Amino acid sequence: MRYDFVVIGAGVSGITSAITLAQNGYHVALVEKADRIAPLLRGFSRQGVHFDTGFHYTGGLGAGEPLDIFFRYLGLSEHLTSFSFDEDGFDIFNCENPGFEFKIPTGYAKLQERLGEAFPDERAAIGSYLSQVRATCNALPYLNLDMEIDQNSALQRVLGPTVREKLDSLTENVLLKSLLSTHCLLYGVSCDEVSFAQHASIVGNYYESVRGIRGGGLSLAQACDTRLSKLGVDVFCSSEVAGITVAPGGALSGVRFASGGSLACNAVIATVHPRILLELAPEGTFRPAYRKRLGALEETVSAFMCYAVSNRPIPSLAGANRFLLPDAGCLSDLGRRPIGDAPLYLSAAYRKDEIEPHGFIGICPTLFTETTSWESSRFGKRPEEYRRYKGQCLERMQIQIERAHPDLAGNIQYMEGSTPLTIRDFCNTPLGGLYGVKHMVGQYNPHPTTRIPGLFLAGQAVVSPGVMGAVLSGLLACGTILGHDIMRKELKACC
Numbered sequence: 001m002r003y004d005f006v007v008i009g010a011g012v013s014g015i016t017s018a019i020t021l022a023q024n025g026y027h028v029a030l031v032e033k034a035d036r037i038a039p040l041l042r043g044f045s046r047q048g049v050h051f052d053t054g055f056h057y058t059g060g061l062g063a064g065e066p067l068d069i070f071f072r073y074l075g076l077s078e079h080l081t082s083f084s085f086d087e088d089g090f091d092i093f094n095c096e097n098p099g100f101e102f103k104i105p106t107g108y109a110k111l112q113e114r115l116g117e118a119f120p121d122e123r124a125a126i127g128s129y130l131s132q133v134r135a136t137c138n139a140l141p142y143l144n145l146d147m148e149i150d151q152n153s154a155l156q157r158v159l160g161p162t163v164r165e166k167l168d169s170l171t172e173n174v175l176l177k178s179l180l181s182t183h184c185l186l187y188g189v190s191c192d193e194v195s196f197a198q199h200a201s202i203v204g205n206y207y208e209s210v211r212g213i214r215g216g217g218l219s220l221a222q223a224c225d226t227r228l229s230k231l232g233v234d235v236f237c238s239s240e241v242a243g244i245t246v247a248p249g250g251a252l253s254g255v256r257f258a259s260g261g262s263l264a265c266n267a268v269i270a271t272v273h274p275r276i277l278l279e280l281a282p283e284g285t286f287r288p289a290y291r292k293r294l295g296a297l298e299e300t301v302s303a304f305m306c307y308a309v310s311n312r313p314i315p316s317l318a319g320a321n322r323f324l325l326p327d328a329g330c331l332s333d334l335g336r337r338p339i340g341d342a343p344l345y346l347s348a349a350y351r352k353d354e355i356e357p358h359g360f361i362g363i364c365p366t367l368f369t370e371t372t373s374w375e376s377s378r379f380g381k382r383p384e385e386y387r388r389y390k391g392q393c394l395e396r397m398q399i400q401i402e403r404a405h406p407d408l409a410g411n412i413q414y415m416e417g418s419t420p421l422t423i424r425d426f427c428n429t430p431l432g433g434l435y436g437v438k439h440m441v442g443q444y445n446p447h448p449t450t451r452i453p454g455l456f457l458a459g460q461a462v463v464s465p466g467v468m469g470a471v472l473s474g475l476l477a478c479g480t481i482l483g484h485d486i487m488r489k490e491l492k493a494c495c
């Protein structure tokens with residue numbers, strides 16, 4: 001059997017690609033290394049509490065907003081129930097030094113008003129920042145279905161200015177700049193490296209509305225299972241691709257599995273990390289300069305993460321995430337601060353069918369180099385020294401968390417941690433990047449097309465991390481194949 005398309009990697013971007021192509025009448029195989037599709041989204045449970053791993057919340061899922069339209073187009077909406085995060089404060093910014101708390105509300109107007117109340121001398125800067133975020137989002141193809149694909153908007157992400165440069169041009173208020181940069185923790189790149197355009201394309205959606213999905217990432221993964229099966233996509237799990245094969249004339253001919261065996265196809269969409277792609281592409285098919293570019297891509301920051309269960313409900317974490325910042329300068333050079341004195345993101349975790357959280361997940365940006373001395377050890381067989389390191393990190397994290405949340409002190413009954421090594425293995429990012437490669441000023445941004453005819457790219461490396469970015473990358477790849485006008489017309493029919 002010969003497939004029209006093989007999609008490598010069944011994360012959000014691969015699933016989006018497979019569904020879109022199948023909906024357009026193509027015969028598609030979706031191939032995933034893990035034993036189930038969407039492994040990043042499924043999370044895990046401990047002591048009756050479910051911890052989401054790859055999805056807590058998203059912007060742009062409100063009625064008629066881009067992700068809502070995309071989910072409807074993909075036939076996922078009917079299987080999902082979304083809910084609003086606290087509109088009065090979906091994220092709570094908590095700075096220790098100087099002591100300052102700010103509840104970030106949804107809605108541009110409300111956000112502008114509240115920022116203006118907290119920083120009355122900065123109203124002009126705030127207005128200018130927000131209108132530039134909004135304009136950037138409105139100018140992006142697919143986020144705005146009336147926009148043509150324009151090379152300039154893609155270049156802005158690589159050429160800058162950075163978020164820091166943009167904010168420096170607007171204000172000298174360090175605390176305000178820190179507050180407006182906080183969401184860099186959602187994409188893992190410091191404000192002095194990420195372009196303002198990239199930042200705006202992500203945060204702009206959160207400023208509109210913020211929603212979660214009942215049942216979390218697991219529900220999204222299950223909705224994808226249902227949809228793929230209904231469309232007749234052939235899903236191959238526990239099937240690691242070891243190579244893309246090319247016929248003597250240079251045309252793409254299929255994929256080869258690490259365990260032996262192969263699939264024949266006319267075209268491939270690869271959604272894996274660009275470094276993994278280099279291992280899959282046949283020798284000599286990519287130009288040396290392209291190989292060098294992909295091989296040199298820097299990764300987003302890694303993280304130390306904790307998963308905690310409380311013996312009492314934690315109302316302070318319901319409906320909102322917390323960003324704990326030791327000081328206003330801690331968002332530069334992400335990962336370089338020691339755990340306990342670094343920014344920390346907290347998101348609630350729930351028992352089945354309970355409304356109040358009974359646990360939380362904590363994410364602290366950490367450099368992969370913290371764990372390189374154990375990098376050759378395997379999951380479940382790490383040495384004692386590594387376990388001690390983990391224990392010390394957890395202790396420092398717990399102190400920081402209990403300082404900010406005295407209601408938790410003495411109530412944490414279970415706490416486990418994961419390190420950059422865990423992230424490397426779980427997220428399939430060779431250098432432990434939490435969100436794959438960095439999107440930053442001065443760094444090449446991979447395109448959906450490649451030099452190999454019939455080989456297309458999607459995934460968080462192509463557009464941006466996040467469910468929205470991964471979906472967008474799948475649509476962009478399929479738009480390149482089917483025609484962007486056709487894709488946009490189909491999407492508009494779902495508005």
Ligand SMILES: Cc1cc2nc3c(=O)[nH]c(=O)nc-3n(C[C@H](O)[C@H](O)[C@H](O)COP(=O)(O)OP(=O)(O)OC[C@H]3O[C@@H](n4cnc5c(N)ncnc54)[C@H](O)[C@@H]3O)c2cc1C
Nearest residue numbers: 009011012013033054055056057241459460465466467470
């Ligand atoms: C801790 C954490 C929290 C997050 N929280 C949020 C959030 O709250 N909201 C949000 O929007 N986003 C969040 N994200 C980001 C979001 O989950 C990701 O950006 C998105 O899921 C990436 O999708 P993808 O398809 O690009 O990549 P992936 O999900 O990584 O998909 C690639 C797939 O390829 C497979 N693969 C790799 N190599 C091979 C091979 N050789 N053969 C076959 N298969 C292979 C992998 O197993 C993987 O399933 C979070 C991420 C993390 C890590």
